[in-house]
Amino acid sequence: MRREIEQLQGQLQEAESRIGNLANLETEAAALRAEKSALELKLNTFTKKTDCETVVLKDERDAxxxxxxxxxxxxxxxxxxxxxxxxERESIGQQLLAQYEIVEKKEAVIRVLEGEVEGLKETMREKFANHNPLKYSELTTEMNNLRSQIIFKDDRIDELAVVLDQINQVFVMEGFHPDRLPQHIKYVISTNEKKLQEQQHEIEDLTKTLQHERDQLSSERIRLESESSLRADKELEVTLLKEKLEKSEIEVFQLREKFENLMPEPQVNSAEFLKLKELYENLLDQKMEALVNLEQRDAELLELKQEAITLRDEVAKRKESLLILSQEKDTLINNHERFITHMQYKHQEMEEKMADQTKAYELDISEKGTHIISLQSQLTELQKDNTAVALYVNENHKLVTKEKMLQDENESFQQKVKKLEEERENLLKEREETSSGKDNFAHQLNSLTAERNQMIATITQKHQESVTYHAEIQRLMQVLSQTVQSSEEEKTLLSSKLSATEVALAERRTQMESLRKEVEDLKKVIDNLQQTMAKKTVQETEVLVLRKEIEGLQSQNSNVEQERDQLRIANAHFNTQYQDQ
Known part of the structure; x- marks a missing residue:
């Protein structure tokens, strides 16, 4: 019996040491809970940060x-x-062509008038050669002067024809034919519009893919949150199982005390001992169920770990896809900028060609204006010559009053002179019209230059906006890469914490196995006690000694239970504070 009592004392000491181990486990559980709360805080901050970044990215995308x-x-x-x-260019070209046709008509009229004047001079020379040789010589000199002037006019007309040919060559150079120029410009504009539409579709596809990736990341974040909640639930289940084990140990101690108190009464002990044995077996069944639940939770934790590894691989793959998409987006932006610079260069070339053409038109118009002025001066000289001839006819009319034919011819000559005066007035009117057309052309030229300057300003502004757009996209890609990197770091931390919790669970599993062995040892002790009770050879003195020793052990056990109750109260208080937080 003393040996059994010593064995019981050793078992009680081992139980006390186990209670100390349970206290250590509770401290470890508190530390794990604190780490869990810190991880939850980090996860909440990360979710808030990602939400803010998603909102900012959506706003930037809208902008x-x-x-x-x-x-x-x-x-x-x-x-x-x-x-x-x-x-407007086509209208200006049409106006120039109309003015050129008007000038050609005027030149044809001038040629007709010059022919008529030469015919009149021939008739006058034939009629008045016999009457006045001095006048005839003067008229011949004047005719020679007029011929030289006509030759000069013909030379000027040839020069104008050469200038018009040069203008037509300018239109025909490099495919810019006056008739085909609008079609060429329309073709270039349509091709540029198609390119812009294709680039716009590519940008829209990229934005859709980015939005899809963001949605997937948000769904993964929700999944991680659900997994963390499941992990917390499983930790709660582990704590509940631990509490059940503690309760079972308390019940074992209570059963031991009852058994020791009932030892001196062998008649009553047999029935109560059977009840206690049934309770003990029930407790063992509950403990086995708890162990089975722990094994199930371990399997679930392994599954969660595998899912976390797969999620990590998926995040890495999506990160690579995001990098590829960002590179494609950069290439599209570079192509867009190159296209804009090419269009600006083409537009500048068109403006330079338009400026050269307008300068050529202005020179042509100024030359035509000077030619018209010279023609008008020549017409005035012809009118003076005609007036001189009329005076000469009036002076000689007194001498040739008898010749009616000369009078009739003189009248016809005067009619022709009137026609010439009418033509001169028409030419003056047309000159005024050409001067007004020149003013209109100058006004149109000024408006075209102003529009050109405005187009250059708008193109430079659009180029600056495209540069800022490119910089904004690069900044967004940097922010996105930073968020992905931070999420990966958080996942690594969570995986390390999960591995630590798995190690702690393995240690607890070993402790549960040791407790199971101890329960089996206690069962053997109870069997031995049953055998000793069957023998009934225990002396009363030994029973009294055993009672005293048992009372001492009970007092020690009560002290240990009080300390354990205090630890439970502290643990419950800590759990309530943790749940409130």
Whole structure:
């Protein structure tokens, strides 16, 4: 019996040491809970940060879409301005052609008038050669002067024809034919519009893929949150199982005390001992169920770990896809910028060609104006000559009053002179019209230069906006890469914490196995006690000694239970504080 009592004392000491181990486990559980709360705080901050970044990215995407719409509107206005400029260019070319036709008509009229004047001079020379040789010589000199002037006019007309041929060559050079120029410009504009539409579709596809990736990341974040909640639930289940084990140990101690108190009464002990044995077996069954539940939770934790590994691989793959998409987006932006610079260069070339053409038109118009002025001076000289001839006819009319034929011819000559005066007035009117057309052309030229300057300013502004757009996209990609990196770091931390919890669970599992062995040992002790009770050879003195020793052990056990109750109260208080937080 003393040996059994010593064994019981050793078992009680081992139980006390186990209680100390349970206290250590409770401290470890508190530390794990604190780490869990810290991880939850980090996860909440990370979720808030990701939500804020998603909101910022959505706002920036909306701003970029608005910028793209404004760029499209500006592109439409530029295309409308280009069409207006082409229309005005065509109208200016038509006006120049009309003026050229008017000048040709005037030159034809002048030639006809010069022929008529030469015919009149021939008739006058034939009629008045016999009457006045001095006048005849003067008229011959005047005729020679007029011929030289006509030759000069013909030379000027040839020069104007050469200038018109040069203008036509300028239109024909490099495919810019006056008739085909609008079609060429329309073709270039249509191709540029198609390229812009293709780039816009590519940008929209990229934004859709980015939005899809963001949605997937948000769904993964929700999944991680659900997994963390499941992990917390499983930790709660582990704590509940631990509490059940503690309760079972308390019940074992209570059963031991009852058994020791009932030892001196062998008649009553047999029935109560059977009840205690049944309770003990029930406790063992509950303990086995708890162990089975722990094994199930361990399997679930392994599954969660595998899912976390798969999620990590998926995040890495999506990160690679995001990098590829960002590179494609950079290439598209570079192509768009190159296209804009090419269009600016083409537009500058068109403006330079238009400026050269307008300068050539202005020179041509100035030359034609000087030619018209010279023709008008020549007409005035012809009118003076005609007046001199009329005076000469009036002076000689007194001498040739008898010749009616000369009078009739003189009358016809006067009629022709009137016609010449009418033609001169018409030429003056046409000159005024050409001067007004020249003013209109100058006004149109000024408006075209102003529109050109405005187009250059708008193109530079659009280039600056495209540069800012490119910089904004690069900044967004950097922010996205930073968020992905931080999420990966958080996942690594969570995986390390999960591995630590798995190690702690393995240790607890070993402790549960040791407790199971101890329960089996206690069962053997109870069997031995049953055998000793069957023998009934225990003396009363030994029973009294055993009672005293048992009372001492009970007092020690009560002290240990009080300390354990205090630890439970502290643990419950800590759990309530943790749940409140």
């Amino acid at each position: 970029l879409e608005e910028r793209i719409k404004s760029l499209e509107e500006d592109n439409g206005t530029l295309q409308a301005e280009i069409t207006l400029n082409n229309y």
